[in-house]
Amino acid sequence: MGIDLTVNDFNAKGGINKGKNDDNINKNEVASDVEGELIKSIYMNCISENYNGIDAIIDKEYTRDDIIKDKKERECRRKWLIKDYLAPLLSMKVNYPGICKNNCVSFGIMKIFCSLVINEFKDRIMYKDLQVTSEGPILTLVINGDVCNIKRRVIGIEENHILGKYIDIEVYNSDGTKVNRKNLGFKPKKCYMCDEELSDCINDKRHDVNEMKQCIKNELEKYLKNNEFKN
């Protein structure tokens, strides 16, 4: 499973700057195509060869209320899945700031980590699903295994990958409780703009959203450039 998103791919098509307020309609259309193709390739690589078009919702204009609503829906789905499978559940999303979380950058990061995470748990995966909502792209896995072991492996991915700070991988036990880093004796996740705890920086809105977006975009570009010839 290679990463076929390249730097050119995403610079040429407008990257994160495409925005819904962009006057350049052609640029929007092209960027939107790229996003559609990106999410399709993640889906077909990681979930199923039968793609049924989740890109249709990418263009939707979201609000803060949508994000709250979608988060609640995701919680409900999570509870049902855990009840159905009686096994630990993993939920992965991109730590992307602001209201519009669906773009080449968040999808590019998702593509890299979907492959990694699915490869990590391989045949232990009982259920897998990729969704795109106002929360951004979200991977859900139900995994047959020890929940602490799963969380440790997830922390390993988050800590060892150069882009690991940009994803958020939650792990829930088969009784529905969330397993935190603290529970396993690990330090909380650090912010990617400063050295403080990420959750504090997000809650207190300590950093400028555009600066954060630029930071993620730069890091992804750098990563793709460095890894371009290795694929």
Ligand SMILES: [Zn+2]
């Ligand atoms: Zn910070």
